[in-house]
Amino acid sequence: MDSKTPVENLYSVEPALNSSSRRSNFSIPSKASGGNSIREVNFSDLGSKPVRYGSRGADSDTYSTSQKEINDEDARLVHINDPVKTNERFEFAGNSIQTGKYSILTFLPRNLFEQFHRVAYTYFLVIVVLNQLPQLAVFSREASFMPLTFVLLVTAVKDAYEDFRRHRSDRIENNTLASVLVNDQFQQKKWKNIQVGEIIKIQANETIPCDMVLLSTSDPTGVAYVQTINLDGESNLKTRYAKQETLLKIPEKEKVTGLIKCEKPNRNIYGFQANMEVDGKRLSLGPSNIILRGCELKITAWAVGVAVYAGRETKAMLNSSGAPSKRSRLETHMNFEIIFLSLFLIALCTVVSVCAAVWLRRHRDKLDYLPFYRRKHFSGGEEDNYNYYGWGLEIFFTFLMSVIVFQTMIPISLYISMELVRVGQAYFMIGDTQMYDESSQSRFQCRALNINEDLGQIKYVFSDKTGTLTENKMEFQCASIWGKDYSGGKAMSQDQEDGYFVQVDGKVLRPKMKVKTDPELLQFARSGKEMKECGHIHDFFLALAACNTIVPLILDTPDPTVKLIDYQGESPDEQALVYAAAAYGFMLIERTSGHIVIGIQGERQRFSVLGLHEFDSDRKRMSVILGFPDKSVKVFVKGADTSMFSVIDRSLKINVIHTTETHLYSYSSLGLRTLVVGMKELSTSEFEDWHSAYEAASAALMGRTTLLRKVANNIENNLYLLGASGIEDKLQQGVPEAIESLRTAGIKVWVLTGDKQETAISIGYSSKLLTSKMTPIIINSNSKESCRKSLEDAIIMCKKFTTISGTTNNTGRTSRAGLTPVALIIDGTSLVYILDSELEERLFQLSCNCSVVLCCRVAPLQKAGIVALVKNRTLDMTLAIGDGANDVSMIQMADVGVGISGQEGRQAVMASDFAMGQFRFLVPLLLVHGHWNYQRMGYMILYNFYRNAVFVLVSFWYVLFTCFTLTTAISEWSGVLYSVIYTSVPTIVVAVLDKDLSRRTLLKYPQLYGAGHKQECYNKKLFWITMIDAFWQSAVTFFIPLLAYWGSTIDASSIGDLWTLAVVILVNLHLAMDVIRWNWITHAAIWGSIIATFICVIIIDAIPSLIGYWAIFEIAKTRLFWLCLLAIIVAALIPRFVVKVLYQLYTPCDVQIAREAEKFQTQIESGAVEIEMNPILDPPRS
Amino acid sequence: MTNTDRERHRERETAFYLFTQQRLPACKPVLTPAWVITIFLFTGFIFIPVGLVTLRASRSVVEIVERYDTECVPEPFRIDKVSYVQDDSIPKNCSLSLKVRKYMKAPIYIYYQLDNYYQNHRRYVKSRSDRQLLHGWKYHATSSCQPVEFNNNQPIVPCGLIAWSLFNDTFTFIRERAELKVNRKNIAWKSDRDHKFGKTVYPFNFQNGTLIGGGKLNPRIPLSDQEDLIVWMRTSALPSFRKLYGRIEEDLDADDVVVVHLMNNYNTYGFGGKKKLVLSTSSWLGGKNDFLGLACVFVGSSSVILAIVFMLLHLKSRRPYGDPSYLPWNRKSFSG
Helix, strand or coil, rough: CCCCCHHHCHHHHHHHHHHCCCHHHHHCCCCCCCCCCCCCCHHHHHCCCCCCCCCCCHHHHHHHCCCCCCCCCCCCCCCEECCHHHHHCCCCCCCCEEECCCCCCCCCHHHHHHHCCCHHHHHHHHHHHHHHHHCCCCCCCHHHHHHHHHHHHHHHHHHHHHHHHHHHHHHHHHCCCEEEEEEEEEEEEEEHCCCCCCCCEEEEECCCCCEEEEEEEECCEEEEEEECCCCCHHHHHHECCHHHHHCCCEEEEEECEEEEECCCCCCCEEEEEEEEEECEEEECCCCHHHHHCCEEEEECCEEEEEEECCCHHHHHHHHHHHHHHHCCCCHHHHHHHHHHHHHHHHHHHHHHHHHHHHHHHHHCCCCCCCCCCCCECCCCCCCCCCCCCCCHHHHHHHHHHHHHHCHHHHHHHHHHHHHHHHHHHHHHHHHHHHHCEEECCCCCCCEEEEEEEEHHHEEEEEEEECCCCEEEEEEEEEEEEEEEEEEECCCCCCCCHHCCCEEEECCCECCCCCEEEECCHHHHHHHCCCCHHHHHHHHHEEEEEEEEEEEEEEEEECCCCEEEEECCCHHHHHHHHHHHHHHHHHHEEEEEECEEEECCCCCEEEEEEEECCCCCCCCCCEEEEEEEECCCCEEEEEEEEHHCCCCCCCCCCHHHHHHHHHHHHHHHHEEEECCCHHHHHHHEHHHHHHHHHHHHHHHHHCCCCHHHHHHHHHCCCCCCCCCEEEEEEECCCCCCHHHHHHHCCCEEEEEEECCCCHHHHHHHCCCCCCCCCEEEEEEECCHHHHHHHHHHHHHHHHHHHHHHHCCCCCCCCCCCCCCCEEEEEHHHHHHHHHHHCCCCHHHHHHHHHHHHHECCCCCCCHHHHHHHHHHHHCEEECCCCEECCCHHHHHHCEEEEEEEEEEEEEEEHHHCCCEEEEEHHHHHHHHEEEEEEEHHHHHHHHHHHHHHHHHHHHHHHCCCCCCCCCCCCCCCHHHHHHHHHCCCHHHHHHHHHCCCCCCCHHHHHHHHHHHHHCCCCCCCCHHHHHHHHHHHHHHHHHHHHHHCCCCCCCHHHHHHHHHHHHHHHHHHHHHHCCCCCCCCHHHHHHHHHHHHHHHHHHHHHHCCCCCCCCHHHHHHHHHHHHHHHHHHHHHHHHHHHHHHHHHHHHHHCCHHHHHHHHHHHHHHCCCCCCCCCCCCCCCCCC | CCCCHCCCCCCCHHHHHHHHCCCCCCCCCCHHHHHHHHHHHHHHHHHCCCHHHHHHHHHHEEEEECCCCCCCCHHHHHHHHHHHCCCCCCEEEEEEEEECCCCCCCCCEEEHHHHHCCCCCCCHHHHCHHHHHHHHHHHCCCCHCCCCCCCCEEEEEEEHHHHCCCCCCCCEEEEEECCCCCCCCCCCCCCHHHHHCCCCCCCCCCCCCCCCCCCCCCCCCCCHHHHHHHHEEEEEECCCCEEEEEEECCEEEECCCCEEEECCCCHHHHCCEEEEEEECCEEEECCCCHHHHHHHHHHHHHHHHHHHHHHHHHHHHHCCCCCCCCHHHHCCCCCC
């Protein structure tokens, strides 16, 4: 049935095939129409290089640069099977890895060094060091060291634990065994001893120990399949090829020698270029010839390769860096306030030093004899100054001492609290069952830990379409073949099983997934090639089955006679097409580099693959040249409609072309993704021409890609149209509702897709992104001038629509009744002319007035360009959400990047700040968690400022009554414990647990999200109110005891204890006043802190060596003390309470009204038990 | 309902699940006008009586304050008080007569009050050695005591500025020619006597320098019994302070005249500090100080006024509570 002859005849073609045509194996169309390969997303370069977003030629640039010869200086030379020689000149890294940062010896210095990279800690340290100078010793040594030591210790313990775990996993990995060729024999060797240049043999399912160039595999054609899940998280199999020249060498028997010249180690896991000299021949190597550390060998029984990069120089190790660190908007604002606080601190210190200066000047004659100053020694006969360095220096020292005393004005503890709070918030976000994706069993992931609160202020959402709004589970829906539409595939026909299997060696093969079939088409497909119509159908399905890069995997089932075929591939579209072909009886059974086996209506047929032109984003099509058993040669092409119709021979069957075009239009209006299939039979001379050109191009060392593309373009013309396919990409569950919620919340949703305009628009309607009320403005231009014109027209039109209702305001509330919303639809070609030119500004103006923007046919870098367009011009927060590699640039560009862990691998997730399973989780993420996080964090920052300011100001007031000499009445230990024990826990607990509104209310009224847009929880006004409040409260706290005890026997320690307790109770009650939900944890934290403070004060005062020994017991005996405490607390809190009440009663914010509604509505509907019904998550399916 | 469903249901009821879903049962108080008014009225009704009681207590205290620092310097020396007080050859005797205006119930506390005296000055506060006070001259690390650490290369016990500047005016009280008995025991904290000042530590080389700061100590009495020193060394918090001198354990009737014989030894003239003698009874609240009572009355009456203001405001403009139609996007009449 399968004749070997054509394969043998054409055997000489294969080497070239194996090696070069597949070199861009990774650039299989991840989205058939998405139009771009993963390669052009260069992670490492994105931040550093200026990128021209508008340029379409970006990828071709990288292609051409990647073809440059490797300079000798930039190359590393690897002598195959000669590690000694390889390593003699250059010191290449060994294969042992060390991800642990520290060793036992280096831990202390290195860890401290890293910790002090934080400005806050350095400030802390400077203060401590200042305090050690004898002239400035305000606090005792122990007390001054304690806070810093505490913080450093906590962090160090955490780091040490993490490092210990890393060391443990390193040890396991380093001691894994691999078989390495030593003295012409494969011996087991630990991974850490592997050296560059050694030959290593990997068995099936083994992990690859280092980056190596394949020499040979168990497959006679040199194919090896690897799973890269550890590297990039993609679970599908990738094919790698050994070079033909090395394929037949058996390292044990004959000595393999050669020289590989490859580029220096870099972190691009999709790029590799090298030359290999074997037996005097020079071969070029690409990314498809290398297998990387961390991957697993699958299906292939064994593979032999030579190590080229080892240990830390492997691509996996070079890529193992953490998520990018971003700084939240709130934190940026906060830093401004911190600068202000620093100025305030300096002002306080200046006041103290000026006063001290005046005092010293005024008493300059008396200083020698003042009983409480005594400048001079009189003991030793000689009269020298004791601890006095002259007026100027004394003032300077006073200044520095006041910095030490008032240091907590800058809330260092805030940074630590914020980190803890974010961890807590992340814990709740991760654990939220409403963001748990049942289908993929995946939880929400918080990859970036420092931008939680930004989620509450998002103004723009940029969303990818495929895989984000849609499921990216492609389903073949309909086909138009030879001008006839077959779209009746609604029901599974009863006899569908027939075409569904192929028998091989008595075993039945079945595809894993079933596809709905059109009965009529099925009928035709079965009836063989006799009728002309059926011939086209035959060719059409053959094209679907053959023209792809899918790898069939045979899986066992419980029934030993039945095997399942699972089609593995990177493009879900191709999978869908292959499954469809199988359903119609054209089952792809086997694919190797040289041939494919297709079961046609149950009969195995073998075709030799003579050439394969990969998909690329310029051509937007791929083609395969098949040698048929009858020795005819045909080329099958499939691709996007625009690129296909330009290469189809229009002279043939013009009416077929027309009807196909109409069908295509109707398919895409239904929201289907379309592909056009064409073919051509090659005559012998054509084949010869192509073959020689192809071989020459494949062997070329320079500009290979360009040459191959030219060859492809030459063969892909004058095609014969077979038909078109329509693939449905279903909308994810809950997407329309989610988009509606987001829009109600005042978030602008922009969709950026690589799809065709019609598809995009129809998806837009079905996802409720576009509604019939909207006026669409479409911009499709082919030149800069027409772009300018259409933009100007659009702006005028937009103005007209938005002014019909009479009100345009720029405050952001555009979606008010009576306003006609405008939707802007723009395509990638126009964006080429707009981005990076002066037209950007106009596009921005226009898009600001539009409630929806839909960009179709955009390239990945353009996506980032659009995000940058908005991000650079407004202060609004942007969020990008996507699932594929082509969204990476956009995700990294936006303020918040969200990755969908979906079908297209984990590229997007790896680059994202947050990752989740479904688009609809964006709603609880933003509206619920974002809102909470923002509110909590905003409150916490303000509260921390207040808390420290009150304490510092109380000390400041006291200084004014001590001759400005920085004496503290409050015990220094209480000062240290204030932010560590007395007040820290409630802050963190409240900032993690408090909820201003319930989830239900937040989801019911998405408008409440506006609180974040309006910066309701943290703004300059609130900051000033808080500081004035702190000023008042500190004054009350200080002056009530001062006046009550003026001229009494009170001693410093006792009144200090009174102040300590008053401040602690006050700030805790202040917090209690603002807590919205009291659960038992909050109660425990707040009251517990007050009790803990009492206990601590008692303990401190029970230490006889301290000055305040027994003071608390003495003062607590008096009733005056308790009365003072009560008066302080009430008098201090009244103003705040009054202001709060006035605000709440007379100018309530939306949140406040909703909170009341929540409280009173639930009382009214008391029958309803609180089941957190989620109107968005569980929509009634219509 | 399948088994797993039931299990899941049960799981959802656990406290831990509620915690992870941030749905712990919680109380969510909302400030309604009723609550606000109640809170203010409550505060008012607590604070006004408390303030009045406090004020009464303070008023019930009878206090005689007599400033004597100028009067006790004889006329010819008033131009240069400092040299007067430093001159040992001049006797420092002085008599004051105090008239009791109101009946004073025993115990009557005798205080001396110093004004403009910064016992809380940093140099002063630090200049002591608690270890030495407890362990005596055997304890050598007394550098904190500078500049009063050594004299003639001998350690000073007790060292430091505070002890050096010990107050040394003395008072005797005579009523109708009979001396009033003054109890000078137990004027210092018991905790200080027991745990901060050594029972075996005796003053040594004290007040032997060229510059005499204040009182001398009997070298035969251990520090733990030197109560004047102990009182003095519990440094005051504020620049105007009293220190307990002793207690008169007899009642004084109205119109009694008490003659005080005092030794005006202590030098406050150098820096313009005032010296006062205070005789005071005590109430349950302590000494005479109207401030706290007034403050409480003020806070209480402000609360009541606020309560009334809120009541009026509430009557004037009432906002329906928790009405979702009040949310801006539900308001029909809203126009930008």
